[in-house]
Amino acid sequence: MEKSDRLFKRACELIPGGVNSPVRAFRAVGRNPIFIDRAKGSKIYDVDGNTYIDYVLSWGPLILGHSHPKVVGALKKAIERGTSYGAPTSLEIELAELILEAYPSMEKVRMVNSGTEATMSAIRVARGFTGRDKVIKFEGCYHGHADGLLVKAGSGATTFGVPDSPGVPKSYARNTITLPFNDGTALKKVITTERKNIACVIIEPVVGNIGCVLPRPSFLETLRELTEKHGIVLIFDEVMTGFRVAYGGAQAYYGIKPDMTCLGKVIGGGLPVGAYGGKKEIMSMVSPEGPVYQAGTLSGNPLAMTAGIETLKIISREGTYEKLEQLAGLLEKGLTEAAKRAGVKIKCYRAGTMFCTYFTEADVVDYKTAKTSDTSRFSKFFSGMLKRGINIAPSQFEANFLSLAHTRRDVEKTIKAAYEAFKEC
Numbered sequence: 001m002e003k004s005d006r007l008f009k010r011a012c013e014l015i016p017g018g019v020n021s022p023v024r025a026f027r028a029v030g031r032n033p034i035f036i037d038r039a040k041g042s043k044i045y046d047v048d049g050n051t052y053i054d055y056v057l058s059w060g061p062l063i064l065g066h067s068h069p070k071v072v073g074a075l076k077k078a079i080e081r082g083t084s085y086g087a088p089t090s091l092e093i094e095l096a097e098l099i100l101e102a103y104p105s106m107e108k109v110r111m112v113n114s115g116t117e118a119t120m121s122a123i124r125v126a127r128g129f130t131g132r133d134k135v136i137k138f139e140g141c142y143h144g145h146a147d148g149l150l151v152k153a154g155s156g157a158t159t160f161g162v163p164d165s166p167g168v169p170k171s172y173a174r175n176t177i178t179l180p181f182n183d184g185t186a187l188k189k190v191i192t193t194e195r196k197n198i199a200c201v202i203i204e205p206v207v208g209n210i211g212c213v214l215p216r217p218s219f220l221e222t223l224r225e226l227t228e229k230h231g232i233v234l235i236f237d238e239v240m241t242g243f244r245v246a247y248g249g250a251q252a253y254y255g256i257k258p259d260m261t262c263l264g265k266v267i268g269g270g271l272p273v274g275a276y277g278g279k280k281e282i283m284s285m286v287s288p289e290g291p292v293y294q295a296g297t298l299s300g301n302p303l304a305m306t307a308g309i310e311t312l313k314i315i316s317r318e319g320t321y322e323k324l325e326q327l328a329g330l331l332e333k334g335l336t337e338a339a340k341r342a343g344v345k346i347k348c349y350r351a352g353t354m355f356c357t358y359f360t361e362a363d364v365v366d367y368k369t370a371k372t373s374d375t376s377r378f379s380k381f382f383s384g385m386l387k388r389g390i391n392i393a394p395s396q397f398e399a400n401f402l403s404l405a406h407t408r409r410d411v412e413k414t415i416k417a418a419y420e421a422f423k424e425c
């Protein structure tokens with residue numbers, strides 16, 4: 001890792017922590033990051049000449065794998081026509097049509113440049129629509145880094161938020177109520193007492209930012225019933241799960257219809273994109289149709305729209321998700337068996353092609369139970385995998401992903417490496 005180490009040292013002198021997004025620094029696994037030279041299909045290549053089968057996939061967007069020829073070809077053509085106009089194009093209509101068709105709960109959609117912008121804007125719109133200020137979120141759910149959403153859980157179910165990060169004013173955090181995921185009773189209690197002040201509930205329907213925590217179906221149903229009853233806007237943050245756990249996202253997978261949805265990652269095909277949308281009467285609040293201001297110099301960027309359109313066209317083909325499900329199922333089964341054979345207790349969770357293995361015996365249903373995972377064991381597992389040419393997320397509390405480019409052989413190789421890595425922890 002000679003070259004990577006050298007580059008990291010230099011990067012640290014110029015960029016905080018040497019990275020432009022914190023988890024990339026590999027701190028959670030106690031080592032230096034690998035620097036990437038290029039990537040193709042299921043493989044990623046570092047600057048020291050090592051090849052890895054990649055399960056990070058840029059943290060979720062690359063459902064086709066790296067540099068898919070169709071996406072690259074379309075981008076090459078698009079770039080010749082100009083990189084940004086600051087004026088509308090038919091590409092924006094095309095991507096909007098693809099999204100709205102896949103998500104019937106969304107009647108109108110606005111493009112932005114990241115998932116963070118999508119959730120931040122959706123909440124502003126929900127507040128504008130309801131005339132209320134408070135937001136309910138769930139412990140361990142990540143909705144990007146907007147001020148009011150960087151709020152940690154309090155100890156009690158009804159504890160009001162304290163900021164998770166310096167720089168977030170207490171006054172912002174005070175409007176965020178944090179509750180445990182999968183706890184219908186706590187939710188009911190808070191909604192009943194605070195209903196007149198709550199603008200929206202925002203949730204990752206499958207929590208991908210503490211690994212992979214599945215919702216109890218009754219929990220999502222309770223959430224939908226309560227919010228509907230009290231005129232609270234229900235926002236599904238499907239930035240990760242959208243077009244990932246199913247073409248129609250977690251809302252199709254679990255059969256729940258939110259009022260608003262946030263998307264990102266997959267819909268950008270590897271370029272910077274986010275989107276938020278929902279019911280017509282809510283989205284009509286957005287400027288210039290309505291009074292809630294939200295804008296973006298590069299929003300609806302023609303290159304980003306092109307990559308998104310090409311990606312959605314390919315994954316909307318018949319049989320895509322069956323194929324992904326089969327491969328992901330094989331991997332889940334293989335990892336579970338490999339751990340058993342190696343005598344290591346793990347819990348493996350999966351929704352479509354997002355998955356996580358926890359080093360715990362507890363059933364992982366929320367933030368607290370996710371935290372029971374033995375992270376030192378995870379670090380050893382991570383290093384064991386990397387050494388054997390498998391790139392998984394460098395933290396226990398991140399989801400891993402499969403792409404259409406992964407083959408049965410990739411998966412078999414991964415299971416074999418996992419068995420050996422499990423034995424080392």
Ligand SMILES: *Cc1c(COP(=O)(O)O)cnc(C)c1O
Pocket residue numbers: 113114115116117119142143144145204208209237238239240241264265274
């Ligand atoms: C990644 C992610 C975000 C933030 O998206 P960015 O593009 O990184 O700003 C928000 N919500 C969820 C659920 C995510 O997984």
